[in-house]
Amino acid sequence: MEREPHWVPKFKVPKHEIWNGVTPFSANDEWYYHMRFVKDLKGVTSTLSDVPPASTLKRPDGARSGNPTVRKAVANGESQHVAWAYERADGGRGFGFTGGHVHMNWQHDDNRKLMLDAILWTAKVKIPKAGVPSKTPTKEEIYANLD
Template sequence: MKRRFSAHQILVLLATLIVTSVAGDLAIASDSNTDSDTETKKIVFIAGRPSHGYGAHEHYAGCRLLAESLKESMPGYDVTVIKNGWPEEGAEALSDADSVVVYCDGGPRHLLNPHIDEFDTVMKSGTGLVCIHYGVETPKGKTGDAFLDWMGGYFEADWSVNPHWEAEFETFPDHPVSRGVQPFKTNDEWYFHMRFRDEMKGVTPILSAHPPETTMRRADGPHSGNPHVRKAVAAGEIQHLAWAADREGGGRGFGFTGGHFHWNWADENFRKVMLNAIVWTAHGEVPENGVTTANPTQDELEANQDEPKPARKASS
């Protein structure tokens, strides 16, 4: 015998189905946010000493801005910023860090140079490493070899170069650091022709572009030009300006050659690449759309800089 339902019973049944469906969708959405909302990681930023003039090489201001952005999107993260170089407590300050972010002047003045052996112990424990801008340069030899091990590449004098130019990024690899990143272009002091591991072992280029001929107009010098890079640019070889690297033993590293101009952190994609990389090197779960944060205000960009804001010139 067929059962007949009243109009009221049908409405109740439909309402039940709708509520069940919505509850299921909310549960799925909740599950998808669980990782970023509850995941716990410790990130330590090491900001180098004051360097260039206002708005450039702003190590402390840049670290503070990135740290606040990271905490905004990843509330479970414990984020610390150490000012003015190597921590007074030594490597002990980094012993429980999941990733260390270094933003400092490099070359012979790199803050890690005098601490290679003790920092290597931190790296051997699986801690991640992110180096920003001048922080990717260290002298060839023991320190350069350490950087190759820790993050897959570095700026090598008389091999790499540091021109200012507008790099355009159009495609990205299928990698967690690329999540949510859209094509963008930015004028910066983008280093290129980096020294990488042999055969790029364990290295994934994240930001790559073709430098224009104008980047080769300076005379040869430790940072300005050499026969090797001139040949590469003339041949149209694509250059890798940011890269992710896996280390033996499970550690991860990331090098980012941009970051000369502090104002570039206002670019959503420029900033997202960095935040994604920090999470990835900490063995965290990068959200599907990347680490998404609000663009900083002008006041936030001007905060914490090493130099006072220049006075406006009086109009004549």
């Protein structure tokens, strides 16, 4: 069951092309966790994982909060995947990302580079060793066109 709390994970670098040029980072966001994946995570590579803090379980159990299984996983310190790369048996690719709720995170260079790298990887385009370059958006650019 997904969870939708705000927390600040400390992401480490896994071995995957999506992390080309990305350094370990943290970002406050509404990171959903305790996701359901294909059996045995076949074809799934975690690209962002960490252990959520107990503070993410303050709400009572419910359809969009916790349940005994989620509470046990957090209490046991089980790392939770909040972004992943997926390669299907037929060669198709996908990328899942449960963040993206905090618009200001587009100013975070590593967060943005990870997303740009993921787009190229999904399209089977070679990712530069230093990752996809991009300019850090200004505050004005971040606030433009917000509805």
